[in-house]
Amino acid sequence: MTNRDVPDDFPREPDLGSVAGKQPKLLVRQVDGRYQSALSDEELLVRYDACEDLAAQLSRYVSRKIATSGLTTDVALSRAGKGVRLKVDAGEWDLSQREIDWVIERARQLLLAATND
Numbered sequence: 001m002t003n004r005d006v007p008d009d010f011p012r013e014p015d016l017g018s019v020a021g022k023q024p025k026l027l028v029r030q031v032d033g034r035y036q037s038a039l040s041d042e043e044l045l046v047r048y049d050a051c052e053d054l055a056a057q058l059s060r061y062v063s064r065k066i067a068t069s070g071l072t073t074d075v076a077l078s079r080a081g082k083g084v085r086l087k088v089d090a091g092e093w094d095l096s097q098r099e100i101d102w103v104i105e106r107a108r109q110l111l112l113a114a115t116n117d
Helices: 041-069 073-089 097-116
Strands: 029-031 034-036
Touching: 041 073, 041 097, 073 097
Parallel strands: none
Antiparallel strands: 029 034
């Protein structure tokens, strides 16, 4: 599994955390005896797969909402995005802000592709 499987526009850097204190601190984790601040290729691919799946689900959901309620694509996607953010804020889903933005944009692309078929 390599980064070549993940599109270039997918966020690669995790959200930076913060640690209280007077002196600057570097947030890292120990993996196999080495300190890392970035995601491994495998972790990145897992996060991408989850986000791609969520984008596909959202595009189908938004498509149904557009068909049944007459909402515009922008309004339906905006509402879906708010729902995703609520799930993240409640701690139910583990997505960064950049990943949320990517999922919504990817859902938009999938909707556009489905309407052009």
